[in-house]
Amino acid sequence: xxxxxxxxxxxxxxxxxxxxxxxxxxxxxxxxxxxxxxxxxxxxxxxxxxxxxxxxxxxxxxxxxxxxxxxxxxxxxxxxxxxxxxxxxxxxxxxxxxxxxxxxxxxxxxxxxxxxxxxxxxxxxxxxxxxxxxxxxxxxxxxxxxxxxxxxxxxxxxxxxxxxxxxxxxxxxxxxxxxxxxxxxxxxxxxxxxxxxxxxxxxxxxxxxxxxxxxxxxxxxxxxxxxxxxxxxxxxxxxxxxxxxxxxxxxxxxxxxxxxxxxxxxxxxxxxxxxxxxxxxxxxxxxxxxxxxxxxxxxxxxxxxxxxxxxxxx
Ligand code: SF4
Numbered sequence: 001x002x003x004x005x006x007x008x009x010x011x012x013x014x015x016x017x018x019x020x021x022x023x024x025x026x027x028x029x030x031x032x033x034x035x036x037x038x039x040x041x042x043x044x045x046x047x048x049x050x051x052x053x054x055x056x057x058x059x060x061x062x063x064x065x066x067x068x069x070x071x072x073x074x075x076x077x078x079x080x081x082x083x084x085x086x087x088x089x090x091x092x093x094x095x096x097x098x099x100x101x102x103x104x105x106x107x108x109x110x111x112x113x114x115x116x117x118x119x120x121x122x123x124x125x126x127x128x129x130x131x132x133x134x135x136x137x138x139x140x141x142x143x144x145x146x147x148x149x150x151x152x153x154x155x156x157x158x159x160x161x162x163x164x165x166x167x168x169x170x171x172x173x174x175x176x177x178x179x180x181x182x183x184x185x186x187x188x189x190x191x192x193x194x195x196x197x198x199x200x201x202x203x204x205x206x207x208x209x210x211x212x213x214x215x216x217x218x219x220x221x222x223x224x225x226x227x228x229x230x231x232x233x234x235x236x237x238x239x240x241x242x243x244x245x246x247x248x249x250x251x252x253x254x255x256x257x258x259x260x261x262x263x264x265x266x267x268x269x270x271x272x273x274x275x276x277x278x279x280x281x282x283x284x285x286x287x288x289x290x291x292x293x294x295x296x297x298x299x300x301x302x303x304x305x306x307x308x309x310x311x312x313x314x
Contacts, residue, residue, distance in 0.1 A: 021076035163192045166266070169198075214261070
């Protein structure tokens with residue numbers, strides 16, 4: 001038995017925050033003399049980062065590594081106020097590529113902490129977005145129901161929870177339930193902060209998992225939303241594998257599969273999806289179909305200094 005059909009998820013791949021972040025670096029390359037420094041990977045995708053590295057973009061994980069006075073782009077995942085301060089002391093010319101949906105969570109953290117809430121963040125320890133958000137206000141991080149069971153807060157009568165934008169909808173629902181059980185006062189500014197792109201891609205995978213024998217998720221290992229797509233499929237009963245590109249596809253995974261699903265995380269370029277489809281064609285797939293899904297029409301404006309090149313050059 002060999003592969004007959006490939007079903008492509010819709011939506012998949014780049015979200016509005018990633019498009020904006022990459023656009024910001026491209027424009028910075030056009031307008032400023034090289035090199036351009038980027039604090040952390042601009043988005044979590046190996047291919048994107050390697051391509052920009054070849055064009056005089058230098059990725060660093062510490063602001064101290066950047067020479068004073070250089071141009072520095074903050075990645076889509078956002079940074080803490082401490083990083084902003086450090087950049088100021090080094091007189092860096094900062095261009096902020098933080099996704100506006102991450103900024104929204106930062107602003108919520110500041111506002112509700114000022115209002116006296118005990119803040120809880122649902123997220124993954126060590127993720128850059130989590131580090132940035134946690135720098136905004138005193139808060140505690142939980143990533144599982146077990147964490148909630150052990151959680152102590154300063155004011156149990158006033159608990160506000162926020163969420164990392166790229167989590168699994170189902171996992172978060174369980175954690176929120178546990179929080180509300182333990183702290184009946186627990187509330188949040190919105191149902192959760194999981195962004196539209198994460199939700200739409202997970203919903204598409206859930207639907208698709210009923211139709212395919214195996215799912216390939218195009219994305220990098222450190223991409224949170226790509227990892228969640230793989231997990232959503234596995235939980236729904238369909239084996240799924242995360243690959244950077246076609247070279248990482250293990251033929252063993254596809255043995256016995258008639259229908260293969262393909263999706264891509266929010267930071268994975270469509271170019272890589274096409275390469276994966278070509279590879280599946282070379283393995284015998286003849287039928288290709290895009291599953292009907294949500295149309296996305298979300299666009300984020302560029303930071304003001306980049307939409308006005310004259311000001312930029314000043
Ligand atoms: S995944 Fe969501 S929060 Fe992250 S950059 Fe994309 S739109 Fe923004």
